[in-house]
Amino acid sequence: MCVIHHTLKDDLTAQKPRACALHITRGNPPGHPIPDGDTSSPIRETACRCWPHARAPVSTPAVAFPPRAPEPAAKQFVMAARWPRSLLMALSCLLWLGPAHAEALPAASSRAHTADVGVPLLRNFSPMDYGAGPQNWAVVQDKHGLIYVANGDDGVLEFDGDHWRRIAVPNRSTVRSLALDADGRVYVGCVGELGYLAPDDRGRMRYVSLLDRIEPRYRGFADVWRTFAARDGIYFATSRTIFRFNENHVAVWKAQTSFHLTFLVRNRLYVRETNRGLMELSAGKLKMVDGGERFAREKIYAMLPWGETTADGGGPMLIGTRTQGWFIFDGHRFKPWKTEADATIKRDQIYDAQWLANGRLAVATLQGGVILLDRQGHETGRLRRADGLINDTVFAMYQDRESGLWLALDNGLARVDMASALSYFSPNSGLDGSVLSIGRYRGALYAGTTKGLFRLQHGKDGNAYFSRVPGIRDQVWDLLDMDRSLLIGTSMGMFEFADGSARLRLADKTVYSLLRSSQDPSRVFLGLSDGVETMRLVHGHWLDEGRIPGISGEVRSLAEDAAGRIWISLSNDGTVRLTLPDDWKTDGGGAARVEHFDTPHATSMKTGDALVYNIAGAIRFATARGIYRFDDRSQRLVVDPGFAHLFAQGARQPSLLSEDNRGRIWMYTSDDSDTIKQTGAAIPDPGGSYRWDPRPLRAFSGMGVSAIHADKDGVMWFGANDGLYRYDPHAPVRYSKPLPALLDKVTDHAGHLLWGGAGQATPATLPWADNSLRIEYSSPNFDSSMANRFQVMLEGMDTQWSAWSKETYRDYTNLHEGDYRFRVRSRDAYGNLSKEATYAFRVLPPWYRTWWAYFAVLVLLGAIIWLGFQMRSVTLRRRNLALARLVAARTRELSASHRALQRANAALIDLNITDALTGLRNRRYVLDHIEQDVAAAQRGYGKLARSGIEDAQQHIDLLFLMIDIDHFKEINDRHGHTAGDRVLTQMRDILQAATREMDTPVRWGGEEFLVIARFASSEFGTAIAERVRSMVAQHAFDLGNGQIIHRTCSIGFALYPLLADVPQRFNWEDVINIADQCLYAAKRNGRNCWVGVQSRHKAVTADIAAGLPVNLDALVAEGYLQLLVSPAPYRLP
Structure with a gap:
């Protein structure tokens, strides 16, 4: 037996070559194991017993320990003295390790942890948001970009980015699984039901049952836990039966005991049968894989491709089990794959796993959310309720076309933007208050908020978190790295942080800004609420040199030019240039030269000040009319030509200018009314001018930003009211083209459905009484979906596109008869235009303006004329003789009538030329x-x-x-x-x-x-x-x-x-x-x-x-x- 004093977190407990059984004790008597999750007792020892000829590994899990507080010096000495002996014991124990039985983790020094990465941006959907039951079991995305969700209570949910719709299944059966085939059809597995989704004749997506195609003797199944679309057909897997639908043929495989879960890996079907082991469907039969018996009583929850696909379409697989950890199966043997999260995964109960587009492995658990691993088994992060997830129970995962990871939860849904270059630190990460300042000191990131100073630390679970710096609980306005210490400007004075503690160096003054002199690095300029003060570091002690005379007002920013002159921004009082003589000090020597300059357009500015920054080696001023520079010839502030055309949509107030390692100038901008709030980068062009690019930070467009910091490696930090954002410029840029705009629904004025949005729309014909309608549309761009905008045009009425709007519907009322064609297109958060969606329809005229109405009128008039003619002819014939006798009298009467008509015509003519009143x-x-x-x-x-x-x-x-x-x-x-x-x-x-x-x-x-x-x-x-x-x-x-x-x-x-x-x-x-x-x-x-x-x-x-x-x-x-x-x-x- 070899004994190792286990003073650091290591993974020997997770490596069990040749059935190496490791027993960890925490102050418990020897031989008594620790209960799972108990981390309260100090570690005493780790006992290693090795049996070279044992076949099965012992399932004792590795235990992950939280970070420990610093040990007392005496204890550290004792522990250090034990290290040589512990190391020898470890090496002697490792001599037993053989490469054939375990794939060990790489050395800690080779890990690629990024300690300061936050939580990916995520969006939660509660049952109230989507209007259905809480539990969700599966997610897929169709070829149009629509998301379909298997809901526990209300059938299948359809989501287009703006609207949720429910698709009912028979008897409100629980939907357990979904699959998408190559043609874009969604297949559905339910409790006692199975089928697919298809549009009806009105464009509504409906559930179509396939149950009638199964022989009655096989229909008594329960949950269809898995549905797969493979090359040879559609598979529906239950606990007793596996069905395969291929055109008109249905194949059935029955379990001898019961099936647990089924997996499709590289188009091959695998299933674990209880008390038998892991089986593969091959040549129409279920056959045990080599060594598959080891899983007869061990549940498998994940089977994924590992490595390259072989020529025959096969290849290694990664298998995740409930209690035995991970294995790599090459088709003949199972090799353990150790990870840092083995104990966590066992404790939180793995339920699903999936490779992500960025190469990470996402592991869904029933009690701990999602765990992220790299291919070396390092834990790179977690997504839990503490990190903003709505629920910790994850039943399934799905990665959409934009690399967003959808999580089907026990209570809701979530979408995690895994491919974004942005990550986020919320108040759950330890930050308290709105972020006002950001800085680094000795490699660590510090964030000053309205409630104190916080330091970013790397957590044991891969997620970084913030811890409060003791002694500072006031507003922290600025941070300054002095190499030996960190200076902190607060509302209560200036603190110095060094050796883990903060000391107050200047009391009872609000310090808004700090600047270290390049001419005299021991001197620091302090921008106060009522002027500027200087302090010097003399023999390790800070000397307060007092106020600089001639400067009053609130000082928000300070900058130093190449000549050593200090530029000072005064709130609502212009700009000051301060020149100090070489022998200057406040109590003697040469006098300081203070020059005041007015801010351009001060009367039209929101604050009347010009914030000053040293950017690209020159002093620049951020004003309400853009970025200015100082003109030595005219001695005034003028527009900087390099930034003159930065904003095409009008003047903006830039602030918080910060230059990264590539010369890009990051800034926060807003217009006079604060309607536009946008953060982005001014990108330098070869000609010396800059162009504005807000695309990297579209995710928080419209959000106020109060601090910006650039790391030396180009990583950018942005402080806001709701937390801290980190932008990694090295992440792959994916300003992808948006998915096509979609038409969701067309209804008439009474709300009756004309077309449901699914399938091919046929031109609609609307009666005159229904000449008003509403058209709803969407864009399934889920990255920054709140930034999606739409343009519409109705051909037949409009002559040009509408203005961009976030509205997802358009109402048309009292349309005139004619042919119309509705067109809609979308623009995503990155400015990409989608393809158009169209809908053609015709409005019929009222009955009295139809061709048949006109024809009927003509026929009626003709009939009346003909009938009158006929009646007149009959009358004339009957009275012919009488008329002959009365011709003379009739002639006189006609003559009289003619004269009367002439008089009447004359009267009408006279009336036309006569004034009616006079x-x-x-x-x-x-x-x-x-x-x-x-x-x-x-x-x-x-x-x-x-x-x-x-x-x-x-x-x-x-x-x-x-x-x-x-x-x-x-x-x-x-x-x-x-x-x-x-x-x-x-x-x-x-x-x-x-x-x-x-x-x-x-x-x-x-x-x-x-x-x-x-x-x-x-x-x-x-x-x-x-x-x-x-x-x-x-x-x-x-x-x-x-x-x-x-x-x-x-x-x-x-x-x-x-x-x-x-x-x-x-x-x-x-x-x-x-x-x-x-x-x-x-x-x-x-x-x-x-x-x-x-x-x-x-x-x-x-x-x-x-x-x-x-x-x-x-x-x-x-x-x-x-x-x-x-x-x-x-x-x-």
Whole structure:
């Protein structure tokens, strides 16, 4: 017997070559084993007994111990003294180890643990989220990207990234297993049922039973625990029977005892039969594999490929058992495969295992969540309830196309983003409060939060965790590595952390920022809530040098340029440049030079400050309008040209600038309204400019970030309110193209299903009464699914794509008849566009706009006409003789009717040219008849061409008199439109009384009237204008109800032809226009007056006349017209 003092965690207990039985005691009497999970007693010794000729390994598990507190110095000395003897004992014991019986773990020094990796990003789905029973047993993803889940209570669940749907199975049977074949069909194994999913004629996914294809004598089975889609058919495995469906043939294999679990490895089926062992289905028969008897009473929960596939399609396999650990089976022998988690897996009870795309092995357990192992057996992490998982009981796992790991849980579901470069430290990891600062000291990562300082440590289970640094429980604003110690700026002062303890070096001051001087590395600048202070390290002690005069206000950031000048950001008070002389100190020596600079666009900034950073070897300022630099020539802050076009969507406020080892500048950005919150990297281009790339951190787009830190190896850290995020730039970038956008459901206005989204959609035809519908759509991109956006367009109505939106449905109401084609496309978190999904449909017209309705109307009209014609013909024939005798009388009656019709037509024509209110002629009358009067005037001038023009004017001119009632609008406003109508009718009476029978009063429009006087002259015009003016002025207008008002009018007149020498130059419309201008001249002259014009007989040629304007002022000014103004010198004869 060899005895090893087991003072460190090792794996000798897990290595059992040649049946090496190891007995571990923790202060218990020798010979008494420790109960599983008991870690309370100190370790005393490990006894190793080796039997070289034993065949079966003893199943005593390895025990994993938690980290131990540091031992007292004396105890450490004693333990160190024991090490040589312990090492010799271990080596002597290892001489018995043989390579044929165990695959040992590599040495600890060769492990590739990444101690500071957090928990992968995960999303939990509770039963309330998906609306079904708590237990889930299997997950698959179809060719469209949809996720299907085997639910314990509510059949199969379908998830498209936005909507959950339930697919019922007969008798609400529990669904235990799912499988996807090469054609994309999902097969379902239930309790007492089996079948597949297929769309019905309306596009709804339905369960189709295959039970009727099984002979009745084999139908009495219970749970279908496993379903596989293999090359030779679909397998359904129960505890008593295995079924294989291949086209129309069903093969059946019965268990001699009972089957436990079935596995499909490299397209070969294996099953463990209770009390018999591990069997393989080969050549249509179940045969025991070599050495498979060893599992007669040992349950197997995992069988996976191991290594390369051989030429015959076989190859080694990894087998996971409940109590004996792991084995590698090469087809002939079983070699143990030891892992660091063997004891944990045995304790937490393995239930499933799967190789992940990143090469890790995920092990699902019933009590401890998921354990992650690498191919060397090292534990690289865990996913448990303590790490954010909704439940620790994992029944099954499935990795989707985006490498997300779906976990079917006892109470819910979860999806873990295993391929993401991001990992996460939540409050469950030991962090308390919102992260404000991040830094490293002596290789360890420290996070300062609103509630203290925390150090990242590597856990015994592969998951890193944070532990609190004692003595600091205040807000930690900044961290500074001083090589010998870590300086900590807090709301209570500055602490120094060294040798495991923190000491307060500056009390009762809020320290927001820390900066170590490159000119004097012993000096540290402290940005306070009310200025800047310096401290120096002198002979191991900190000397407070006091405040720098001339600087006040809250200091949020400090930076030093290449010349040693200190740049200081003051909250809401611009920027300060501080220059210290070589002999500077606060109590003597040269004076510090303090220069203040205003922040650009300070009035429009959220805070008015410019945060200062030393980035890419230069000082840069983060403002609300972008990134600026200092221009030495103009002595002011100007836009940095390298960042001028960083944000294409408008100005943003960058902050927390941090440069990584590849020159990328990481920062947090937001707009003025905080609507856009985005963290990303400014990538340098060869030309010296930068381009913005937010894709690596899309997972927390929209989240506020309060701290950024860059490790020397390029790993980035981001502090937020809900924890700490780690980004590994060395991880493979997978900005994959998104899965196609999917149409989920189309319903009419009443919610009736038109198409369920599954299968091939046929164009729908909607009646006019159902011309409103809702179309739901989705995108099964599960990485950062909250960032999925959609664009839609309805061809037949829209002319362009809609704006991007997160809405997953679109309503259309009251669509006009026609053919439509709905199109939708999605954009994932990385900006990739999907393929379009389309849905065509037609809206029928209402019955009265259908072709048959039009045809029916035509037929009906034709029938009526034909019937009328026939009836008329019969009547005419019957009355032919009577009509012959009465022809004369009928002729007279027809003549009378004709004359009456002519009168009626004349009345209609007269009505069309008559104003309905006043009975006067209207504007249409003038348009229809004025040409006759114009022609008469022109003929008169032709006949009197040889006589004097003056004589002609006295007899044949055509006078246009425009009359407007002054202040008529007041009548309508004060007394109403009825009163206004009464005034207009009385105005008609005045005009009819004032004019001759041959004159035509016309209501021109509104309160305007036109009088057309034939065979008139200018003298006649002045006389009739004065008569109308005086009659209106003297008239008392009766508004009804005893109301009497007085009103005046304004009058303008002109004669046609306007110029006697060139009568054709101005047509009658021009003359009316001149008369209207005279009217408005009368208005301007004070109203209650008239203004007219007459020709001055100024000689004018046709060429000159062609250039004359239709403008009163111009014609009067040039002497062609004479202005006549009331009162008129003549009276009417």
